[in-house]
Amino acid sequence: MGFNITITSKGQMTIPKDLRDQLNVKAGDKCYAWVRNGELIMVPRNKPLSELAGILGKPPVDAPLSQEGIDEAVMDAAVERYENAIGKSERE
Template identity: 50%
Template structure:
């Protein structure tokens, strides 16, 4: 997998069609670009959080949560933080 491409004067590269198709890259796909051991590494950011579910395996506790349970836990944490911030602001006004 791979092909030659040429960098333009603006630093742009064209990703060959077969590579775009294999990686499901569409116009507007964002990339994280870095250098590693003298190589240019470009990682597409075309994954959603749900796509990453399970990639680390089972948690050490053995308890796994659904995406809905995670969303609910995050919403609860945000609500608690909002309440704390409001209380701190109110206390600072007295």
């Protein structure tokens, strides 16, 4: 089922509640988006760290990070891995 979404004069849009519930996103969550074949593709960046365990390999010994920094690095790596999986030509 699709939803109609209106873009505001500031270029913003509101994600309808049913979609937010399906994506398990809330205010302040980050998403990654790109255009593929004229369609907007959006991926929430709210996966629990436990689902991404091991994606980065062994952590460097000399680079201590805060939990927020670790979470951000993991999410960035997940997005990069997803982009590599779908292939660059589909993202353009």
